[in-house]
Amino acid sequence: MFERIDYYAGDPILGLMEKYSADNNPNKVNLGIGIYYDENGVLPVLDCVKTAEARIADPIAPRPYLPMAGLPGHRKGCQELLFGKDSQILQDGLVATIATIGGSGALKVGAEFIHEWFPQSKCYVSDPTWGNHIAIFEGSDVEVGKYPYYDKANSSIKFDEMIAFFETLNKNDVILLHPCCHNPTGLDLTQAQWDTVLNVIKARELIPFMDIAYQGFGEDMDSDAYAIRKAVEMGLPLFVSNSFSKNLSLYGERVGGLSVVCLTVDEAERVFGQLNAMVRRIYSSPPSHGGHVVDIVMNDEALHEQWVGEVYAMRDRIKAMRLKLKSVLEAKIPNRNFDYITRQNGMFSFTGLTPEQVERLQSEYGIYMVSNSRMCVAGLNTSNIDYVANAMADVLKD
Ligand SMILES: Cc1[nH+]cc(COP(=O)(O)O)c(/C=N/[C@@H](CC(=O)O)C(=O)O)c1O
Secondary structure, eight states: OOTTSOOOOOOTTHHHHHHHHHOOOTTOEEOSSSOOOOTTSOOOOOHHHHHHHHHHHTTTOOOOOOOTTOOHHHHHHHHHHHHOTTOHHHHTTOEEEEEEEHHHHHHHHHHHHHHHHOTTOOEEEEESOOHHHHHHHHHTTOOEEEEEOEETTTTEEOHHHHHHHHTTOOTTOEEEEOSSSOTTTOOOOOHHHHHHHHHHHHHTTOEEEEEESOTTSSSOTTGGGHHHHHHHHTTOOEEEEEEOTTTTTOGGGOEEEEEEEOSSHHHHHHHHHHHHHHHHHHTSSOOHHHHHHHHHHHHSHHHHHHHHHHHHHHHHHHHHHHHHHHHHHHHHOTTSOOTHHHHSOTTEEEOOOOHHHHHHHHHHHOEEOOTTSEEEGGGOOTTTHHHHHHHHHHHHHO
C-alpha cells in the first residue's frame, strides 16, 4: 500500500539537532539551529514570560478553542510590534492580522493565500534563504524562483544584480524579503537600499512578503522594522509574517502572526475573512497557551518594557560573541579577513567554510553548523568560544 512513498531525507537544520543530541563528544557545541542560548549554554525562559505564565497558571482557566484568527490581544501585539503603536493604518483598520502557528504557520497560510488568490504569481526568494521558505511555498503549489542576494567572493550583497533582476519580474509576482537579520547570511540592506528596493517593487507592482523572525536582534525593534514601515508609508500592499519563537524564547509554543496591509477597510475585511477560512481548513485555530503569553507580555506596559530589555540583552550578547570570535580568529590567522563576522547582523554568521570544513568541525570537534556554513552565533559563549575559534582556525589552515 505505502511502498511507493518516498523516504524523507531529513531537514538540514532540524536533522542537525538530532545528530547533535546523539553526539557523545563532551566538547560538542550546537551552532546549527537558530535558537538563542544564554551565556551558560541554556535556552532561557524570559522573566517577562515567567510573570505571564504565573498569571495564566493562577487562577487556572479552562482551555476552549481560540478564534480562528487567535486572541485579539495576540493580534494587536503583532500589529503594534510590526507597524508601531500609533500607526495610522492600524487606526484606520487597514491591516488584516491573524495569530499563527509560529512564523512557519504564517508563511504557510500566506503561501496558501497567494496560491488561491494570485495563482499566476511566482514567489522569489533570496539566494540563499532559509531553506524552509522554498519548501513552504512549493508545498502550497506556488512556483518559487531565486533572486541574486549573496556575493560569496566579497561576503557582500549583490545589490545591483538584485535590483536588475526585480526589474524583470511581472506584476503581482511575490518577493520574499528579510527585513532584518537575514537568514542565513546575516547581511542586511541599508535603509537607503531598502528605499531603492521598495521603489522598484512599487514601480513593477510586485507584492512584498516580509518575513521577520528576529525583530530586536538586529539594531532595535523599530529599526529592524524599517522596511515594513517604509512599505506602509509608500502605500504598498504588503504581507508580513512574524515569529515570537526567538525574541520571546517560546520556540515550542508555536506563536507568530500573519499580517496583510490593505488599501481599504473593505479589502481588509475580505482578506481577514479569507485568512480565517484558510486557517479553518488547515489547522482550525492557533495554540492557546502561547497565545495568552503573547497577549499578556505584549499588552502589559511594564512587561512589554521588560521584554524589550531582555531581547536587547540577547542581542548584545550575540554582538559580543561576534567581536570575540573575530578577534580570536584574527590572532590565529592574521593574514585572513574576518570582518564579515561583525558586519553580519542578528543570530547568524555565514562563515564561508567549505562543506568539507563544516564536516570536519562536526566529526573531529563536535561543532555543529549548517552544511551551507551558517553558524548560529547565539550558540557561542565564553566557555566554548576559544574551542570553536581554535577548531575553525585548524580547519581553515589545512
Ligand atoms: C527567517 C525565518 N522565518 C521563519 C522561521 C520559523 O520560525 P517559527 O516561528 O519557529 O516557525 C525561521 C526559523 N528558523 C530557525 C529554525 C528552523 O529552521 O525552523 C533556523 O533557521 O534555524 C526563520 O529563520
